[in-house]
Amino acid sequence: MIALGINQISKAALQRLPTYVTYLKSLPADAPDHISATAIAAALGLGEVQVRKDLAAATTGGRPKVGYVVKNLIKELDQFLGFNSLSEAVLVGCGKMGRAVLDYRGFSCYGLKIVAGFDIDPALVGSSSSGKKILPMQKLKGVCTCNNIRLAVIAVPEDQAQAVCDELVACGIRGIMNIAPVHLNVPAGVVVRYENLAIEMALLAGQVETRFQEERLVK
Amino acid sequence: MIALGINQISKAALQRLPTYVTYLKSLPADAPDHISATAIAAALGLGEVQVRKDLAAATTGGRPKVGYVVKNLIKELDQFLGFNSLSEAVLVGCGKMGRAVLDYRGFSCYGLKIVAGFDIDPALVGSSSSGKKILPMQKLKGVCTCNNIRLAVIAVPEDQAQAVCDELVACGIRGIMNIAPVHLNVPAGVVVRYENLAIEMALLAGQVETRFQEERLVK
Numbered sequence: 370m371i372a373l374g375i376n377q378i379s380k381a382a383l384q385r386l387p388t389y390v391t392y393l394k395s396l397p398a399d400a401p402d403h404i405s406a407t408a409i410a411a412a413l414g415l416g417e418v419q420v421r422k423d424l425a426a427a428t429t430g431g432r433p434k435v436g437y438v439v440k441n442l443i444k445e446l447d448q449f450l451g452f453n454s455l456s457e458a459v460l461v462g463c464g465k466m467g468r469a470v471l472d473y474r475g476f477s478c479y480g481l482k483i484v485a486g487f488d489i490d491p492a493l494v495g496s497s498s499s500g501k502k503i504l505p506m507q508k509l510k511g512v513c514t515c516n517n518i519r520l521a522v523i524a525v526p527e528d529q530a531q532a533v534c535d536e537l538v539a540c541g542i543r544g545i546m547n548i549a550p551v552h553l554n555v556p557a558g559v560v561v562r563y564e565n566l567a568i569e570m571a572l573l574a575g576q577v578e579t580r581f582q583e584e585r586l587v588k
Numbered sequence: 589m590i591a592l593g594i595n596q597i598s599k600a601a602l603q604r605l606p607t608y609v610t611y612l613k614s615l616p617a618d619a620p621d622h623i624s625a626t627a628i629a630a631a632l633g634l635g636e637v638q639v640r641k642d643l644a645a646a647t648t649g650g651r652p653k654v655g656y657v658v659k660n661l662i663k664e665l666d667q668f669l670g671f672n673s674l675s676e677a678v679l680v681g682c683g684k685m686g687r688a689v690l691d692y693r694g695f696s697c698y699g700l701k702i703v704a705g706f707d708i709d710p711a712l713v714g715s716s717s718s719g720k721k722i723l724p725m726q727k728l729k730g731v732c733t734c735n736n737i738r739l740a741v742i743a744v745p746e747d748q749a750q751a752v753c754d755e756l757v758a759c760g761i762r763g764i765m766n767i768a769p770v771h772l773n774v775p776a777g778v779v780v781r782y783e784n785l786a787i788e789m790a791l792l793a794g795q796v797e798t799r800f801q802e803e804r805l806v807k
Contacts, residue, residue: 383787385771414773456793469688470785475769479790519796520789544796546789550694552604554633558803560795564788566689568602569781570739570765571698574675576779577738577763584777 378426385423387478388413390446393439405436451480457518459542461533462525463488463503466548470522472499483522485512506536513540520544527551534561597645604642606697607632609665612658624655670699676737678761680752681744682707682722685767689741691718702741704731725755732759739763746770753780 392413393404406424410417424430424437428445431437460471463486471486486503488494494505504512512518521542525533530549537545538559545561547553553561611632612623625643629636643649643656647664650656679686682705690705705722707713713724723731731737740761744752749768756764757778764780766772772780 380782380784380787380791381771383790384769384782384784387769388771413771415771451790451793456789458789465684465691466688469685472684473785475784475786476789478769479786481786481789481793520793522789543799544792546785546792550603550606550697552600552607552634558799560792560799562788562792562795563599563603564785565599565603565694566692566765566783567694567698567700568599569783570675570677570695570700570741571602571670572599573763573765573779573781574670574700574739576781580762580777580779 382423382426383479385415385419386427386446386450389420389424390443390450390478393443393446396439400439402438402440403436404439404442406431408436450478456481456520457484457516458520458522458546459483459485459487459509459513459518459537460522460524461487461506461509461537462523462529462549463490463493463498464524464526467522467524468498470524470548471501471503474499481520484516484518509536510540513537513542518542520546522546522548523553524548601642601645602698604634604638605646605665605669608639608643609662609669609697612662612665615658619658621657621659622655623658623661625650627655669697675699675739676701676703676735677739677741677765678703678728678732678737678756679705679741679743680707680725680728680756681705681742681748681768682709682712682717683743683745686741686743687717689743689767690720690722693718700739703735703737728755729759732756732761737761739765741765741767742772743767 389409406421407417410420427449428442458481460467460483467486471483476482483501485501486498487506487509488503489506493503496503519542521537523530523533523545527549530547530551531553534545534553534555538555543559546564547561548564550565550567555561608628625640626636629639646668647661677700679690679702686705690702695701702720704720705717706725706728707722708725712722715722738761740756742749742752742764746768749766749770750772753764753772753774757774762778765783766780767783769784769786774780
């Protein structure tokens with residue numbers, strides 16, 4: 370289960386949660402049962418307040434002076450991040466970006482797995498990338514329905530994205546991560562998230578510009 | 589100039605803005621001087637209210653019954669999106685994901701350009717991807733300072749990301765897009781954005797789960 374709460378936590382905090390889990394799981398077997406936010410913060414080079422806030426958003430929290438029970442904290446973080454129940458997804462479009470996503474190893478930290486890639490290009494079909502097969506589009510419906518898959522990534526060229534989107538919806542997909550830089554029309558009940566690196570970069574450029582202007586005002 | 593306002597508009601709207609620009613620029617030379625939100629919405633298969641809202645967020649807007657002056661609308665959208673003053677960036681880490689980003693063609697829609705990639709791997713250095721050279725790390729400082737570059741993308745393995753980040757900051761970089769799935773510590777005045785596809789997918793899975801639960805409640 371990916372907890373409902375995952376949408377109520379900041380992305381920066383989500384980014385840090387797997388770091389906490391990795392650290393907590395790396396503690397020696399004879400380490401104390403409890404750990405403080407101060408100790409976690411010191412070990413990871415983070416602020417104490419930030420650690421406390423992050424853990425409060427994802428778990429039932431620690432107790433003053435006592436801290437967190439390590440094994441409970443691991444269990445709650447694992448549950449929050451969906452380690453305990455894998456969400457599977459398919460990916461359509463195995464060009465450079467698509468294959469980079471197929472190969473991306475960060476998904477498992479969040480209980481996610483891309484089971485296969487799909488493409489119309491016969492030159493790509495039949496090969497595999499990081500152990501994941503690239504299958505022809507004809508197999509999309511079978512793979513999605515047999516495995517009850519609800520999530521998909523679209524990484525096709527923008528002029529093909531809407532057609533692929535329609536096909537995915539017909540295969541029972543309910544959540545789409547769209548990497549193609551184009552708006553998609555979907556029926557009610559289907560969620561689309563846009564992953565557009567250019568937009569993220571533009572927002573970054575805007576933030577840097579804002580900082581510069583603020584600094585100029587201070588001077 | 590990327591307008592200050594770019595941080596105050598939704599990502600979904602930002603996603604649609606280049607579509608408006610492309611459409612408006614494709615209108616024939618003898619088309620009327622004015623255009624209505626209704627006409628734009630119909631041409632692009634979008635909702636009228638959405639078009640009106642998107643354009644209001646990025647431009648000074650149209651006038652009731654008259655609509656928008658096409659050439660002014662294009663000018664304002666271009667300015668908003670930063671077409672008129674290119675922001676340049678460097679990219680460090682030219683593995684699969686890094687090269688996919690180097691090759692990504694969506695940046696120009698938002699007035700962005702990645703000028704070069706950098707890597708420590710001698711096998712990659714000297715080659716080029718989509719016409720962009722992959723240079724050795726020793727050239728990073730020179731390229732950044734000579735071109736007054738303030739933005740960078742980090743696409744190195746996570747255990748090298750902090751060291752690369754420190755180096756970029758020393759080169760005068762003020763905004764970092766971090767694709768490595770790891771938290772970065774930066775001095776005050778430097779902005780980091782995290783581009784973590786796994787987090788976006790986890791949020792998508794959470795949204796889909798929420799929808800399912802809401803539907804169950806309705807039934």
